[in-house]
Amino acid sequence: MTQLPNPRLSRRTMLQGLLGAGALLGSGPLLAACASGSTGTSTTAANGAKLDTVVAQLGWKKLSQFGGHFAAIKMGYFTDNGIDAQFLAGGPNIDPVAVVANKQADIGDDNGSGILLSRSKGIPVTAFATIYQQTPNALMSLKSNPVTSLQEMVGKKVGVPNTEKVLIEAMLKKAGVDPGSVSIVPVGTDPSILTSGQVDGYIGYGTQQGVSLEQSGVPVNVVYFSELGDPDYGNAQFALADTIADKGDVLSR
Incomplete structure (x- = not known):
């Protein structure tokens, strides 16, 4: 697994699976090279600390497969790393790639094969991490x-x-x-x-x-x-190439 360069990540950050478990398509070096980016959008935590907002489009409804995300919000793991994490529910009529491509969300999740298919159609999305090393x-x-x-x-x-x-x-x-x-x-x-x-x-x-x-x-x-015969990633995290270039540090966190 490629180590994402972020000194603020704590050992108790269980969301290694969300934004750090298993770099995909050379994600570690890519994010390291652009770690000076910022979201341009921020909120303020209860203690007054500035939080960078990240909007994530889920690949499906808010079910147990995404339970780690919401546990992390409740346990404060995102705010510990300066992130205001907002998750949008998916569903049968919601295409995460289209939502991200239209910049209605910063990141989305899809199987690795789905992201490759989108790239083959000329959509400039890039996977940078994955929740599952193998698709469920x-x-x-x-x-x-x-x-x-x-x-x-x-x-x-x-x-x-x-x-x-x-x-x-x-x-x-x-x-x-x-x-x-x-x-x-x-x-x-x-x-x-x-x-x-x-x-x-x-x-x-x-x-x-x-x-x-x-x-x-x-x-x-x-x-x-x-x-x-399909060693595919599952719920790979992706973003537009310019989002990764501009917000590498935020995505690492």
């Missing part, structure tokens, strides 16, 4: 009807969120599987479509839908994308 995205299936590999998806119905369709098709092609041989069904975040038998496989977060299925007494196979 997984292929889930009932143990009574297992689908545990890309090859086993052939001839099956697989529920895939629209945001993951391009990635799944690329993964299938890389594995030598014709995407046309898989019946891809658009789905949301409710895995009941799997338990009801409407699909044979379901793409979602193994740490969320997979756990919820197990807790409800449904035996499931959970195969993470890293096991399917």
Whole structure:
């Protein structure tokens, strides 16, 4: 892991996972080189200290996967580092890349593959850190009807969120599987479509839908994308290139 250069970071800053756990795309040297930047936006803490405001667009709703962020606010970890952290809820109709590109937020989070796809479209976003070293995205299936590999998806119905369709098709092609041989069904975040038998496989977060299925007494196979040949980052933190250039110290904190 690349150490972000910030003498004010304390050992108790549990948000290493938010803005420091695992540098992505050479983030450490990049942020170090621009550590003199400032946000241009500030607030004042209860003790009178000046706080730099950072607005973050979440990749999804304010659920438990982002619990660390809100625990850090409650415990004062952000203010300890001079940050007024503001998190915007995401959802099915909110594109974090578009929000950041339109400068409605300073940073956003997305899977590494999503950020690469945005770059391929000419959107100047750059990932600088990641929450998960490996994406929680997984292929889930009932143990009574297992689908545990890309090859086993052939001839099956697989529920895939629209945001993951391009990635799944690329993964299938890389594995030598014709995407046309898989019946891809658009789905949301409710895995009941799997338990009801409407699909044979379901793409979602193994740490969320997979756990919820197990807790409800449904035996499931959970195969993470890293096991399917996609060593992707999960919830990678990104910003516009000029934001990183101007606000490197703030993003480090």
